[in-house]
Amino acid sequence: MTAHKLTTVDGDDNRQGSADHIQYVTVVIGSQLFGLPISQVHDVFVPEKVTQVPLAPPEVEGVLNLRGRIVTAINMRRKLHLKPNDADQGMMAVGIEYKGESYGLVIDAVGEVLNLPRNEMEANPSNLDFRWAEISGGVHRLDGRLMVVLDVDRLLSSLIEPKAA
Amino acid sequence: MDDLLREFLTETNESLDVVDVELVKFEQEPNNATILNNIFRLVHTIKGTCGFLGLPRLEAIAHAAETLMGKFRDGVPVTHEAVTLVLASIDRIKDILADLEAANGAEPDGTDRDLIDELERLSLSADNDDMADEMAAAMAEEKAAEEEVGTDIYQVLERPLRPGEVSLDDLERAFQEAEVEIELPAVEEETEEDGEPVGVAAPNFSEAKTSQKEVAKPKNPSAKGKASSQGVSNQSIRVNVETLEHLMTMVSELVLTRNQLLEIVRRHEDSEFKVPLQRLSNVTGELQEGVMKTRMQPIGNAWQKLPRIVRDLSQELDKPIGLEMIGAETELDRQVLELIKDPLTHMIRNSADHGLEDPADRVAAGKPEKGNITLSAYHEGGHIIIEVKDDGRGLNLEKIKEKALKNGVTTEAELEKMVDHQIYKFIFAAGFSTATNVTSVSGRGVGMDVVRNNVELIGGSIDLRSTPGRGSSFIIKIPLTLAIVSTLIVEAGGDRYAIPQLSVVELVRVQSNSEHRIERLKDRPVLRLRSKLLPLVHMSELLGQTEEADLDEDNGFIVVMQVGSQSFGVVVDGVFHTEEIVVKPMSSMLRNINMFSGNTILGDGSVIMIIDPNGVASAMASHASGTLTDTAEDEYENAEDHVIDADAPISLLLFRAGSEEPKAVPLSLVTRLEEFDVNKIEHSNGRDLVQYRGSLMPLVYVNEGDRHKSEGTQPMLVFSDNGRSMGLVVDQIVDIVEDRMTIEVVSERQGVLGSAIIRERATEVIDLGYYLPLAFDDWFMRKEIDTTTKVRKLLFLDDSAFFRNMLTPVLKAAGYDVTVCSSAQSGYELMEKGTDFAAIVTDIEMPDISGYEFCESLRRDTRFRHMPIIALSAVVTPASIEKGRQAGFDDYVAKFDRPGLLAALKDVLTNEFGVAA
Structure with a gap:
């Protein structure tokens, strides 16, 4: 399985970034840039042999074996209500640990790691699609494009907590 | 500490x-x-x-x-x-x-x-x-x-x-x-x-x-x-259980890795890895066995308390009782051991209390005064068999028949055809006790079903034998361990699944021209298997992947499964081999799918789902009720002037609480009848709670200010939905009756739907909707029910049987003629048939087709463009309401807001009137 641990970035030993900066792993979903706090990203891998889970919520792509652990893959495009990926386009996944379980967020591509000051993050614009607002922790204005900060905890808890009564 | x-x-x-x-x-x-x-x-x-x-x-x-x-x-x-x-x-x-x-x-x-x-x-x-x-x-x-x-x-x-x-x-x-x-x-x-x-x-x-x-x-x-x-x-040394659990997990990983390696080497004929890998494989096997052993404990550990219990019982009941224990050294996994402790205790109590006769009766029957209970355990092919035997009077067949008829579990005609053995098994049904005298020890009929459930929960089965006058014995068969399961790998709809061997009885090959072919009874597939008619279900249909019509019925296999006393066949496309797998729990995101009990990694590295036989069995059961709904719908079509309450009789649970007059609640809503020792009732955060199946269950009283009993045990009705339970404290469970629930007088009082004549007595029908939010605030509030005079046809869709059972009476009580569907698909079909509904109430969260999609597609159809449609949902946020509006709903109501629902219905219907007029 092609997976590699993310280790230190720029020779900086502090994975969290300094107190007033946060390091983000940037990912692309659809055409939008998203950022995940690096402290929450376990690894990045190419999902292979994904087993579909019947009766699962639509956001769940399936389950797969990553080095002997069973990882639940979440289709981020579906979660964000974007158009599905073209079949031939390669998939990437970001591995995340949440409450002792492994999840993989299936995304289009992984970008660079950015070190961004905390105070530059802005709150969600009020007209943001509610399905996005639900899982967005805020927005960073970068040169020429916007980066939405993914709130991993909210994302996963929104999927785990039973919605239906 | x-x-x-x-x-x-x-x-x-x-x-x-x-x-x-x-x-x-x-x-x-x-x-x-x-x-x-x-x-x-x-x-x-x-x-x-x-x-x-x-x-x-x-x-x-x-x-x-x-x-x-x-x-x-x-x-x-x-x-x-x-x-x-x-x-x-x-x-x-x-x-x-x-x-x-x-x-x-x-x-x-x-x-x-x-x-x-x-x-x-x-x-x-x-x-x-x-x-x-x-x-x-x-x-x-x-x-x-x-x-x-x-x-x-x-x-x-x-x-x-x-x-x-x-x-x-x-x-x-x-x-x-x-x-x-x-x-x-x-x-x-x-x-x-x-x-x-x-x-x-x-x-x-x-x-x-x-x-x-x-x-x-x-x-x-x-x-x-x-x-x-x-x-x-x-x-010997003491080791923390956690350490062992961790060790076990690691060994499981090792086994999986080994399997993967073996798979790779198998593909390369003359690999130099072959020999060392063989060695690794053997060592791993031994290691696995060794670690498994550390988790094994003699079953005697679970029996330790029994001599004392029997001694106390012997005094309390005034019967001399001997307890013989055989095979206490038989080992099984400690996890399993923990789980069978309580059922065993319960069974011993049962045997002592109504298995064994009083000394006088024994002497009269020519038996020694001292009754004997024998508890034995032994291994049998990967399972452990535990037998609880007494030399008492045996089960009373007539009484069981009588009770089974009274409880509505079976009919006279069915009984005629049953062999004794099948009739005995009724004692495992909920609310069943043949003891004429309820003693402090047992006889309240909330026992044997719990025992059966607990045993089945760990993938075991329970059976019994009884000879009148000679005694009876209960035989429990449970797997040695829950960590490793022997499974049958099958294929359905292009995916592979693992079915635990324990519940697989046999495999049948299907061929359209052979004697084993699938026949249909009102669209439901069945198979003639020897002397029996076996209900069938397609695996891919169970898993919601294909519709029945698309299935190839000429080829495939039927996995005949037995869960408890229920037998059924699951149709699959192919059967591969059996494999010992290490069960891994499902991710919490997927844990609510009750069709799977876990997942695992196969030798080739792919992940596979493990089918939960209990889940399949209950899906079969709800399928059957789906058939009932269909039938009901047909009736509706034929009889246009069908009015409310001409329904078939339903099972009602009668009980007393607070006052003398009987109260009733539909049995289908009750999850379980329980009794708790009052010592177990704890008071915390201003309310009474009991620990129930690993979590705290709030207790609710029928009348405000009621108290639970001060000593002995407290009966209660447990209502569960979606993992949450509430205990309704009652004074006494009176009976279970089959009757029409015709509410004659609608109540003004909170907590009571109204009064109905049940068993020729005026009986208060409890409004569960009032009590649920007392236990959990977010289980809804309710005020009064408006009664409309006009009978209007309503279509009500909800995939949850719980809510169907709960809301249907409310809607009926409010004067609507309700047709119930369990999925959007059946809703479409009904609409297509041209049934004229005044309004539709639909759940949002449904599998396959959601309420949104259902509504959207109806709106696209000119016939239904103006049909009032109300969304029911557990989640009511501004965003979801907005989404509902976009989908074309007339109103969006929280599932628990029943006054809101009734008001909304009234609203849309008057509007519609206005438009029409």
């Missing part, structure tokens, strides 16, 4: 269990000095440790009990009363220990004067009966022991006998430090060798003489008696 205390708790609890068993044995053989010494030693250790740890309450009880037992050792006759009292003290100690553990090391307040006084009284009276000088000695001894807590010479004697015990070591060291400088090790040395130790140590103590008396006596016999049995414990 510090380590010392934790160690103490574990150890003391273990010791107490042993004391329990030994005491019962001792009562039967009062002259067995080894048993007495054993008990004495354990109690003494507890006393000493408590004193050291500063637990005065525990110490005082242990001390008083020890004194009394000291009398036995001195030759005072062992009385029944005395043993009961000592047992009571043990129980008290256990209670305190439990509190101690809960309170993180602080001893609970309270006094045990009652027990201690009683113990002392007995000790004294024993003395009076005995020689007078003995008494003086005893008093001195008592005093001595009280004053020199922690300086136990006896404890010192223990040390060379049990060096493996770390905690005692610690204590010992602490004792030594606390003591005036004595060279204890030297003393021990001598103790061991010459058996006359006290002389050396004695000068250091003030009450030398009395101590000597206390110590000298137990030493010799215990040293002798113990020498043989202590050898083993030297070689």
Whole structure:
């Protein structure tokens, strides 16, 4: 399985970034840039042999074996209500640990790691699609494009907590 | 809590269990000095440790009990009363220990004067009966022991006998430090060798003489008696369960990796890895076996409490009962062991209470007065079989038949066809008890179904045999371990699934031209299998992947499964092989899919889902009810003027609560009937709670201000939905009846839907909707129900049977003619058939087609463009309401807001009127 641990970035030993900066792993979903706090990203891998889970919520792509652990893959495009990926386009996944379980967020591509000051993050614009607002922790204005900060905890808890009564 | 205390708790609890068993044995053989010494030693250790740890309450009880037992050792006759009292003290100690553990090391307040006084009284009276000088000695001894807590010479004697015990070591060291400088090790040395130790140590103590008396006596016999049995414990150590669990997980990983490697090597014929890999494979296998073994415990551990229970029962019921235990050394996984403890206890109680006859009856029947219960365990092909057998009267066939008919579980005609064995099995149905007299022990009919459920929960099965007049026996078959399961790998809809072998009875090959072909009864597939008609279901249909019509019926296999007494066939496309798999729990995101019990990684590295036979069985059952809905719908079509309440009778549970008049609730809403010991009812955060299946269940009273019983057990109705449970406290469960629920008088009172005539009596029909939010705020609120005069046709869609059962009566009570569907698909079909509905109420969260999609597609159809459609949802957020509006809903109501729903219905219907008019 092609997976590699993310280790230190720029020779900086502090994975969290300094107190007033946060390091983000940037990912692309659809055409939008998203950022995940690096402290929450376990690894990045190419999902292979994904087993579909019947009766699962639509956001769940399936389950797969990553080095002997069973990882639940979440289709981020579906979660964000974007158009599905073209079949031939390669998939990437970001591995995340949440409450002792492994999840993989299936995304289009992984970008660079950015070190961004905390105070530059802005709150969600009020007209943001509610399905996005639900899982967005805020927005960073970068040169020429916007980066939405993914709130991993909210994302996963929104999927785990039973919605239906 | 510090380590010392934790160690103490574990150890003391273990010791107490042993004391329990030994005491019962001792009562039967009062002259067995080894048993007495054993008990004495354990109690003494507890006393000493408590004193050291500063637990005065525990110490005082242990001390008083020890004194009394000291009398036995001195030759005072062992009385029944005395043993009961000592047992009571043990129980008290256990209670305190439990509190101690809960309170993180602080001893609970309270006094045990009652027990201690009683113990002392007995000790004294024993003395009076005995020689007078003995008494003086005893008093001195008592005093001595009280004053020199922690300086136990006896404890010192223990040390060379049990060096493996770390905690005692610690204590010992602490004792030594606390003591005036004595060279204890030297003393021990001598103790061991010459058996006359006290002389050396004695000068250091003030009450030398009395101590000597206390110590000298137990030493010799215990040293002798113990020498043989202590050898083993030297070689054992205590390991944290977590460590073992972790080890187990790691080994499982190793096994999976090994399997993967083997798979790779299989593809490369002449690989140089072959030989070392073979070795690795063998080592892994052995390692796995070894680790499995560490988790294995003799089943006797689960039986430990039983002799005591039987003894108490024997007294309570006034029947002499013997308990024989065979195969206590049979080993099984500790996880499984924990899970069968309670069911076993329950079964023993049952056997003692209504399995065995009263002594007089036994004698009359020509049997010995003493009844016997035999408990045996043995291995059988990867399973463990546990049998509980009594030589009592056997099950009463007629009574079971009668009760089964009364409860509406079966019909006269069905009974005719059943063999005795099948009829016996009715006792596993919920709410079933044939005991005419409800005793404090059993007979409330909330037992055997729980036993069956617990056993089935761990993938086991339960069976019974009974011979009138000769006794009955219950046979439980459970897997040795839950961690590794033997499964059958099958394919359906292009994916592979694992089915646990335990529930697979046989495989049948389907061919359209052979005798095994799939036939249909009202669209439902069935198979003629020998003398039976087997209901079938397609695996891919179960998993919601394909519609029935698309399935290829000419080829494939039928996996015949048995879950409890239910047999059915699951149609799959292919069957591969069997594989031993390591079960991994489903991710919490997927855990609510009850069709799967877990997942695992196969040898080729892919992940596979493990089918949960119980989930399949319940899906089969709900399929059947789906058929009922269909039938009902057909009727609706034929009879246009169909009015409300001409429904088939439903099962109602009658009970009393608060007042004399009977109350009723539809049985289908009740998840379970339970009884809790009132001691188990806890008060926290201003409400009463009980611990129920690992979580806290709030209790709700029918009338505000009602209280639960102050002693004995408290019956209650448990309602569960989506993992949450509520207990409705009732005074008495009266009966289960089959009747029409026609609400004659709609109620003004909260909590009551209205009054209906049930069994020719006016009965209050409870409004569950009022009580649920009392347990959980977010389970909805309710006020009054508006009754509309006009009967209007409503289509109500909800995939959850719970809500269908709950909301349908509400809508009916409000005067609507309700047609129920369990999915959007069946809703479409009904609409297509042209049934004219005044409005639609639909759930949003449904599998396959959601409420949004359903609504959107109806709006696209010109016929339904203006049809009032109301969304029902558990989630009501501005965003979801907005989404609902976009989808075309007229209104969006929270599932629990019933007044809101009724108001919305009234609203849309008047609007519609307005438009039409």
